[in-house]
Amino acid sequence: MKEAAVINPVEPFLRMDRMPHIWCPGCGIGTTVNCFARALIESGADLDRLAIVSGIGCTGRVAGYLKLDSFHTTHGRAIPFATGLKLANPSLQVVVYSGDGDLFAIGGNHLIHAARRNIDIKVVCVNNLIYAMTGGQSAPTTPPEAVTTTAPFGCYEPAFNLPYLAESAGASYVARWTTYHVRQLARSMNDVLHKNGFCFIEVLSPCPTLYQRRNRMGDGLDTMKYYKEHSKTRHGAATRDLELSLHGDIIVGKFVDRERPDYLEAMQHRLREQLGERFVEQEAVCA
Amino acid sequence: MQADPKGVLTGAHFLDGDQACCEGALAAGARFAAGYPITPSTEIVERFAARIPTIGGVFIQMEDELAASIAILGAVWGGAKAFTVTSGPGFSLMMEHIGYAAMTETPCVFVNVQRGGPSTGLPTLPAQADMMQARWGSHGDYEIIALAPNSPQECFDLTIQAFNLSEEYRVPVMFMMDECVGHMTEKVEIPPAERIEIRPRRHTSRLPGEFRPYEANGDGVPEMVHAGEGYRFHVTGLTHDEQGYPAMNPQAQDRLVRRLKRKVHDAAERIALYEEENTEAADVVVVSYGITSRVAQRAIEMAREKGIPVGKFRLITVWPFPEAHLRALARRTKAFVVPELNCGQIALEVERAAAGHARTIPVTHAGGSVHQPEQILEAIAEALR
Numbered sequence: 001m002k003e004a005a006v007i008n009p010v011e012p013f014l015r016m017d018r019m020p021h022i023w024c025p026g027c028g029i030g031t032t033v034n035c036f037a038r039a040l041i042e043s044g045a046d047l048d049r050l051a052i053v054s055g056i057g058c059t060g061r062v063a064g065y066l067k068l069d070s071f072h073t074t075h076g077r078a079i080p081f082a083t084g085l086k087l088a089n090p091s092l093q094v095v096v097y098s099g100d101g102d103l104f105a106i107g108g109n110h111l112i113h114a115a116r117r118n119i120d121i122k123v124v125c126v127n128n129l130i131y132a133m134t135g136g137q138s139a140p141t142t143p144p145e146a147v148t149t150t151a152p153f154g155c156y157e158p159a160f161n162l163p164y165l166a167e168s169a170g171a172s173y174v175a176r177w178t179t180y181h182v183r184q185l186a187r188s189m190n191d192v193l194h195k196n197g198f199c200f201i202e203v204l205s206p207c208p209t210l211y212q213r214r215n216r217m218g219d220g221l222d223t224m225k226y227y228k229e230h231s232k233t234r235h236g237a238a239t240r241d242l243e244l245s246l247h248g249d250i251i252v253g254k255f256v257d258r259e260r261p262d263y264l265e266a267m268q269h270r271l272r273e274q275l276g277e278r279f280v281e282q283e284a285v286c287a
Numbered sequence: 288m289q290a291d292p293k294g295v296l297t298g299a300h301f302l303d304g305d306q307a308c309c310e311g312a313l314a315a316g317a318r319f320a321a322g323y324p325i326t327p328s329t330e331i332v333e334r335f336a337a338r339i340p341t342i343g344g345v346f347i348q349m350e351d352e353l354a355a356s357i358a359i360l361g362a363v364w365g366g367a368k369a370f371t372v373t374s375g376p377g378f379s380l381m382m383e384h385i386g387y388a389a390m391t392e393t394p395c396v397f398v399n400v401q402r403g404g405p406s407t408g409l410p411t412l413p414a415q416a417d418m419m420q421a422r423w424g425s426h427g428d429y430e431i432i433a434l435a436p437n438s439p440q441e442c443f444d445l446t447i448q449a450f451n452l453s454e455e456y457r458v459p460v461m462f463m464m465d466e467c468v469g470h471m472t473e474k475v476e477i478p479p480a481e482r483i484e485i486r487p488r489r490h491t492s493r494l495p496g497e498f499r500p501y502e503a504n505g506d507g508v509p510e511m512v513h514a515g516e517g518y519r520f521h522v523t524g525l526t527h528d529e530q531g532y533p534a535m536n537p538q539a540q541d542r543l544v545r546r547l548k549r550k551v552h553d554a555a556e557r558i559a560l561y562e563e564e565n566t567e568a569a570d571v572v573v574v575s576y577g578i579t580s581r582v583a584q585r586a587i588e589m590a591r592e593k594g595i596p597v598g599k600f601r602l603i604t605v606w607p608f609p610e611a612h613l614r615a616l617a618r619r620t621k622a623f624v625v626p627e628l629n630c631g632q633i634a635l636e637v638e639r640a641a642a643g644h645a646r647t648i649p650v651t652h653a654g655g656s657v658h659q660p661e662q663i664l665e666a667i668a669e670a671l672r
Contacts, residue, residue, distance in 0.1 A: 015521070018532060048517040053361075064521055064533060069514040071364065072523035072533075073357065074387050080321075080354035084361025084369070085514060087345045088319050092365065092515045113350040271340045280293075280343035282318065 010037035013047075015067050022061060026220025028179035028205030029059055029126050033066070035182050036097070036124065039189030050093040053082040055102035057133045058207075059126040062097040076107030079114045082121045090264055090282075093193065094120075100127040100141040104160055108140070115169035115198045120262040122192040122199045125162060128207035129244075136210030143246045147214050162202045164239040167256050172197030174239065174256035178204040180227035181252060188254060197262045204250060215246070290314050290447075290483035293342050302475045304442040304468040305330035308398060309338065310475070311446025312370055314483055317396070318344030319369040321358035323351055323377060326410045327466040328400035331372040352377035356384035360393045364522065366513040368450060368488075370396035374466075375404040378417055379424070386425030387524045388459035389547060392501075392509060394488070396449045398462040400469040401628075403654035413466035414654030415577055416629035421461040422606045428544050430551035432558060433461040433606035435576040439473045445560075445603065451486035452558060456551055457508050463605065465628065467578040467657060495519065500531040501543075507550030551607055559609035562601040569598030570621045571670045574613070574637050576602040578657055579626050586626075586663035597667055605633065613640035622670035626650035626663045646670065 014037070023029050040047065047068060054063035056075035063070040073081045078096045086094045096103075103111050103125050114121065130148060131137040137150040141162065145154045163174045173195050177185040185203060192199035206212055206223035217223065227250065235253040242251050261269065271279045294313035302310065309331045312320070318339070322332035336346040344367070349355040352373055359369035373381060378399045388395055401417050403409030421433045432452050436445045442464060449460040491498050491510035495518045503509045512518045525533040526540045534540075551558070562580075566572050571590075575583040580601045590597040600616065600623075602609070613636075617623070622645055625634035634649035641647055650666045652658050 015532075048519070049515045051514040064523060067519050069519055070521045071361075071514075072521070072525065073360075074383055074524060077353060077357045077384070080349060080358045081361035083347070083349075083354075084319065084321060084358035084363075085365040086361075087347060087358075088362035088365030088367040088369070089513070089515055109350050110354055113354070267345075275340055278341045280341055282343045282345060 009041065010034055013037040013040055013067055015065055018065055021065055023058065024209045026206060026208035027058070028128070028203070029062065031179040031182060032124065032126055032185065032203050032205060033062055035186040036189050038186045039193060042186065042190045043193040045093060045193050049091060050095065051085060052095045052097055053078045053085065054096070055098040055107060057099040057102045057131070058128070059097060059099035060102060076102055076105070077110065078102065079107060079110040079121070079123070083114060083119050086119060086121055087264065094122070096121055096123045098125065100125055100129065100162070101131045101139040104162060104165070105140045112165070112169040115166055115171045115200070117263040118170055118172060118197045118260055120196055120198070120264065123201070124189065125200065125202050126205045127162065127202050128205045128211060130207055130211045132207045132210050136214060143244055145246050146211070159244065161239065161243045163200070163242050163255050166200040167239045170198065171200045171256060172258055172260065173199035175254040176202040176204070176242065176252050178227040178231055178250060178252060179206065180224050180231065184252070197260065288485045288487045290480040290485050291316055292480035295480040295483060296477050297479045298477055300475050300477065301472060302439050303330065303470050303472045304436070304439045304464055305400065305470065306334050307439040307442035307475045308446050308462070308464065309334040310477060311443040312396070312450070313338060313342065314443070314477065315368065315447040315450035316485055317368045317370050317450065318342070319359065319362035319367040320346050320371065321349050321355040321362070321369070322372050323349055323355045325374045325377045327402055327469050328372045328374045328398065330469070331398060352380035353383065356381035356397070357387065359395050360384060360388055360391070363393050363395055364514055370398060372398040372400070374400050374402045375408060375417055376406065378420065382424040385431065385459050386427060386429065389425070389429040389431060390524050391522050392457040393459070394453040394457050396446070396453055396460050396462055398464065401463065401465040409655050411466065412655045413578060413657065414628045415465055415579065416632065416654055418463065418605060418629065418632045421463055428548060430548045431459055431461055431606055432456065432551060432604070433463050434560070434603060435463045435605050436468055437577055437580045437601070438468065439471060439475045442468065443475050443477060447483060448560070451484070454486040454488055456554065457489065457511065458551055461606070463577065465578050499529045501527060502529040503546055507546050507553070555607035555609060556611060558604050558607060559612060560603035561609060561612065562599070562603065564599040565596065566598030566600060566616055566620065569596050571595070571624055571667050572598035572600050572616060572620045573624045573626070573663065573667070574600045574602065575626050576605055576633065579628055582658045582660055583626055583663055585660040586667065589660055589664050590667050595667065595671065602633070608636045608640065610636070610640035613637055614642060614644070617641035617644035620645050622646040622648055624648050624650060624663060624666045624670055626652070626658050626666070628652050628654045628657065
């Protein structure tokens with residue numbers, strides 16, 4: 001029997017010349033990339049005008065695998081890089097794709113300010129609850145009692161509730177899914193590609209090598225089962241109630257979807273109001 | 288290419304160095320600036336914020352210097368000419384992105400209006416103590432270009448040069464002002480746009496598919512593209528190959544790092560801007576830069592009044608250090624006197640370039656004011672003893 005050559009529909013979105021990727025077996029980052037590629041197909045986005053910006057870490061490697069204009073920046077600074085990119089060329093769709101440590105520890109200040117300004121960028125945060133690239137240290141997302149290499153007797157710091165922080169800082173759109181929720185995640189990613197302003201999606205993702213194993217939570221498949229059994233979809237849930245714990249439930253869904261002028265709209269409105277005809281809207285800049 | 292007249296405030300003006308620097312950036316075509324307030328540099332972006340809405344462009348005040356210094360790099364990859372402005376403590380925070388700009392070959396300008404340090408130091412008073420930091424501050428091996436103006440007129444003229452050099456060599460250029468030059472007000476003549484030469488971006492004429500983002504030309508400088516043009520290219524701060532893909536091996540590291548250094552180092556003579564006077568028959572040459580060169584000028588005049596022939600060598604390009612010029616000079620003179628508002632930074636470079644052919648006498652100053660000409664005169668006298 002002759003077998004037809006089967007091409008994975010997401011292959012055209014990937015730099016196949018860079019495969020195999022560096023992610024571990026059971027890691028969820030690849031699953032999120034698959035969802036993102038499917039969202040790109042669904043969205044009809046002009047891929048020549050879509051740039052992806054990552055910071056440093058396991059998720060920071062996403063930019064390098066996507067066949068788009070892609071920028072692998074410095075640790076924590078994907079958002080301010082994306083801010084400059086977007087403001088210099090507002091016709092670009094700019095997506096920031098990075099991890100929890102990158103976006104909320106070293107880059108936390110930038111995230112809250114980009115949300116406050118409502119910069120028109122879309123942030124996908126893959127949250128594996130740990131610093132994975134460096135070997136499993138505590139992150140600001142590590143739940144209390146979880147064991148990490150830098151909290152060998154269990155973590156005793158409270159963790160950030162990412163959706164609550166993003167909403168409080170001013171994000172226009174906030175959702176959370178896990179890598180079990182592939183369809184919902186792809187739909188949210190598609191949503192934000194059509195939404196103006198600062199959008200934030202948290203994706204809980206297993207790190208079997210460094211988080212689940214050390215906390216006796218099994219492998220990647222066990223984590224999928226855990227996500228399946230412990231996730232509760234609550235669209236519109238109050239973000240203050242979304243704290244995560246070591247073995248507790250995970251509230252998922254779309255929590256915030258609101259409208260307000262983005263940074264450029266606010267800037268142009270104000271300057272036009274004050275300067276009238278003297279205001280010159282920036283051209284698509286070219287050096 | 289001629290300057291875009293929209294950004295050129297042609298005419299004679301009475302400006303301080305900070306304002307003149309802003310006008311230079313606008314004339315050079317900078318249409319994006321990101322900054323974080325810090326004395327004594329803030330006036331540059333204050334003026335930019337007031338000027339840019341009627342020219343067409345963006346100013347954004349970022350949450351810190353790390354953000355400002357990478358927002359400009361994002362803007363450059365979006366197609367803009369961009370710069371940021373700071374002083375000592377902010378310059379320290381920007382070091383990571385000076386390295387990222389060097390590694391990714393992002394043309395951009397970092398302005399540092401120097402004040403006394405270390406740490407918070409003397410926020411409102413001058414120093415020239417960040418000269419080595421400008422060269423070596425980020426980790427790893429790389430080269431940058433640094434210019435040091437000594438007047439508001441030069442703050443205008445050389446800011447344009449700084450942008451042009453950043454485009455020519457695809458490197459971050461450090462514009463090393465100091466508090467005195469930044470706050471000194473003098474006449475600044477801004478020529479008509481058609482008399483201002485602008486180096487455009489080295490944009491590739493190759494089509495997507497034929498283009499390799501880090502394949503260097505003969506001069507070691509690759510061509511560039513911007514996001515949104517259909518190239519689907521990759522930029523990373525990791526060691527990378529010609530395609531721009533990460534390459535984690537010593538061969539790729541050697542090829543990349545040596546090219547990044549060579550493209551600037553090999554052009555040192557072409558990049559070297561300096562002012563040289565009466566060095567032919569001088570036993571002593573005063574080597575200075577920035578505000579100190581103006582005090583040195585007075586000391587040189589005082590020495591001549593006493594009948595001592597003293598030469599003058601003013602560094603305008605400080606990095607790459609014009610060592611060939613200094614070495615040639617060292618063979619003709621007995622001593623270099625090097626006054627600077629630090630405890631001896633560029634004096635070390637002068638000594639290295641002199642390679643034992645001439646003595647080097649530093650005239651140090653911890654910062655907070657300028658030298659007295661007498662201090663430099665005394666060093667000149669010592670050099671002759």
